[in-house]
Amino acid sequence: MNARYLKMPHVESGMTVGLFGGSFNPPHEGHALVAETALRRLGLDQLWWMVTPGNPLKDRNNLAPLGERIARSEKIARNPRIKVTAFEQALGQSYTARTLEVIQARNRDVRFVWVMGADNLKNFHRWQDWRRIVATFPIAVIDRPGSTLAYLSSPMARAFSQARVDEDRAGSLALRRAPAWTFIHGPRSGLSSTALRSANSG
Secondary structure: OOHHHHOOOOOOOOOEEEEEEEOOOOOOHHHHHHHHHHHHHHOOOEEEEEEOOOOOOOOHHHOOOHHHHHHHHHHHOOOOOEEEEOOHHHHOOOOHHHHHHHHHHHOOOOEEEEEEEHHHHOOHHHOOOHHHHHHHOOEEEEOOOOOOOHHHHOHHHHHOHHHEOOHHHHHHHHHOOOOOEEEEOOOOOOOOHHHHHHHHHO
16 A cells, blocks of 8 residues: 555645545445536535544444555546545544644644535434534535435434534535534436445455
8 A cells, every 4th residue: 555545635725625524445336426516516625535444333343455556546536636644544543633733733724514414413413422523624525326305314423413504505614613414416426335245255
């Protein structure tokens, strides 16, 4: 694995950057659709496709090697504004709340938005220090099949209902102080990493 993946992508002062993290095990066109939707609807200069070393909520036994997941992500993330990175490996931990604090400390003049698929919103309250994540950066939740109503029923959506930004104002999300979040509807892909792993093992 090239050492450049263990460093944060280069950014310039004043940029607006989306942070799209996950195990990407494997990455697929559904992930790419989320990334492209975020770039377009949020008016991002860059999107960091953050391949995590592991996910504390998922079985590590089925996790493909980090280098393999990075290589596959590079093939799918074709937009030059998408930067595939695995710098969390160099941090030696995989908890999002801590990662976001490090990003914030090292990039004071950059505006960040946490980007995630709606399928993650349902279990977001199980993430370590999830309330601290919401308080660190604005969050954009991108629609995924079967998860459209998650923004109404999830504990995060209920707890921070007053911080929800209308989808029509998604382009201003990066300019807002956290907590602030929006749910973005749009084209959806039925692909999932779980289904792809099952198909490949069958």
